[in-house]
Amino acid sequence: MEFKRCARCGCFFTSANDVCCNCETKDRQDIYNLNNYIVTSPNNISIDNLSASTGISMKNISRFIENKAISNL
Ligand SMILES: [Zn+2]
Known part of the structure; x- marks a missing residue:
């Protein structure tokens, strides 16, 4: 497993x-x-x-769209 940087909080995991x-x-x-x-x-x-x-940042929304986690807009 390689270390990755969390897309939300920036910690390594x-x-x-x-x-x-x-x-x-x-x-x-x-x-x-x-x-x-x-x-x-x-x-x-x-x-x-x-x-x-929704109060959710555009950065996070873009990430969800990329990951196809939310319905098509
Ligand atoms: Zn995190």
Whole structure:
């Protein structure tokens, strides 16, 4: 296993994920909130909008989109 840097808090860890085990819980919660928001929103919602409405940073939202963790916008 190689050391990786957590995409959320910046600490070093060994795992196949992008984030450390502390941040995995936060990621899961964010993804849950985002998906909830997306299904109840009109189409063509922007990342800016999502970030402002959910309080989740655009950096994290972009990462979730890349990882296909949230529904297509
Ligand atoms: Zn972390």
